[in-house]
Amino acid sequence: MAFFSVIIPLYNKENHIQDTLRSVLNQSFQDFEVLIIEDCSTDNSRIKAESVISDKIIIIQHKENQGLSASRNTGILNANSDYLAFLDADDIWDEKYLAKIFELTQNFPKAHLFATNYVEVYSKKVTISPSTNLKKFDSDGIVPDFFESNLYQNIYCPSSLCVKKEVFEKIGGYDNTINYGEDVDFNIRANYLFKLAYSNSALVNNIMYSENKITNSSLKNKKITNFTYYEPLAKTNKSLKMYLDINRYMMALNYKRQNDLVNWKMLKNSIHKNPDISGLNNKQRILLELPTLVLQLISKIKLILLKLGIKISSF
Structure with missing residues (x-):
């Protein structure tokens, strides 16, 4: 073997x-x-x-x-x-x-x-x-x-x-x-x-x-992780809770860029309001509220920078 x-x-x-x-x-x-x-x-x-x-x-x-x-x-x-x-x-x-x-x-x-x-x-x-x-x-x-x-x-x-x-x-x-x-x-x-x-x-x-x-993929008709399912485990694990909310944030941004406001709102509202619990910073919370067209423009700029070897993020 x-x-x-x-x-x-x-x-x-x-x-x-x-x-x-x-x-x-x-x-x-x-x-x-x-x-x-x-x-x-x-x-x-x-x-x-x-x-x-x-x-x-x-x-x-x-x-x-x-x-x-x-x-x-x-x-x-x-x-x-x-x-x-x-x-x-x-x-x-x-x-x-x-x-x-x-x-x-x-x-x-x-x-x-x-x-x-x-x-x-x-x-x-x-x-x-x-x-x-x-x-x-x-x-x-x-x-x-x-x-x-x-x-x-x-x-x-x-x-x-x-x-x-x-x-x-x-x-x-x-x-x-x-x-x-x-x-x-x-x-x-x-x-x-x-x-x-x-x-x-x-x-x-x-x-x-x-x-x-x-x-390169669209989120349309796609199923993502059910983060809510793991919330009971996160009650006694602070870093897991942050991990869940950070991933909610990233998926919510993807939904917003693709103008899926229903799933964007659902994920955004699931993120804990207290930044000490969710782990999200002020820049990330602002990004979540930006209009779709602005987020799409930011994505295009990030892609251009990536081709030049420059990676920027909200973290």
């Missing part, structure tokens, strides 16, 4: 899947299997994946398109390993990524979640290192408070996370009904119960400009 099962959901990533697979096959740590979950792509994704020859690769074909969460769950059900490493079909691993994750599993046996830092790639020339709330974390270790560390920006991306299989046996898989921001819901459930071993080494390129990336 391989030490890692690498799970790659594949849907319409014909321009990226070959490079993604090569980054896996070029790992310095070679004890792994690769499960590609082909989710009925309408382009040449499967053909491109099949052109990368390796006896480590297994392609599992869905009979109908089921979405990202269902594809990950198919991978989980078919994985033969105890450690499941997730990789989006457009992201790239550094050759030392799995070696570092293996090291974390050996050095921190009480952990069930394992991850590394990453960089965001906005073009072939523009790469930005995320600015997170994880302080004084220069060496590998257990993250003391996942929710506090992720208030500003995620300390790991979906492609830099590895999960011990028994986590899914305890909390279940990804929620198949959520089709926008699927990882938020899973991160809450997983990190509330289990320890995260983390390396600040940036060993994953998170490609931000590819086809059907969430950053």
Whole structure:
């Protein structure tokens, strides 16, 4: 049995899947299997994946398109390993990524979640290192408070996370009904119960400009995390409460930009009025009230700056 099962959901990533697979096959740590979950792509994704020859690769074909969460769950059900490493079909691993994750599993046996830092790639020339709330974390270790560390920006991306299989046996898989921001819901459930071993080494390129990336997607007819469901847990966990409200804020802004005022108002009104409890600053509260056209203009300016390698945020 391989030490890692690498799970790659594949849907319409014909321009990226070959490079993604090569980054896996070029790992310095070679004890792994690769499960590609082909989710009925309408382009040449499967053909491109099949052109990368390796006896480590297994392609599992869905009979109908089921979405990202269902594809990950198919991978989980078919994985033969105890450690499941997730990789989006457009992201790239550094050759030392799995070696570092293996090291974390050996050095921190009480952990069930394992991850590394990453960089965001906005073009072939523009790469930005995320600015997170994880302080004084220069060496590998257990993250003391996942929710506090992720208030500003995620300390790991979906492609830099590895999960011990028994986590899914305890909390279940990804929620198949959520089709926008699927990882938020899973991160809450997983990190509330289990320890995260983390390396600040940036060993994953998170490609931000590819086809059907969430950053390019509309919220229309999409279902997001039910933040209210987790409020009972947040009553005794201050940082979780802030995490819920910060994510409400970000989703509310997205709804407002897309002129969905019903969902914008619902999420905005769910954010706690006390900034010491919600974690929202004055700038964020002002942004929530700006007209849709102004928010759309700000988004366009931010996109222009990103292409120049400049990232601004309200945090």
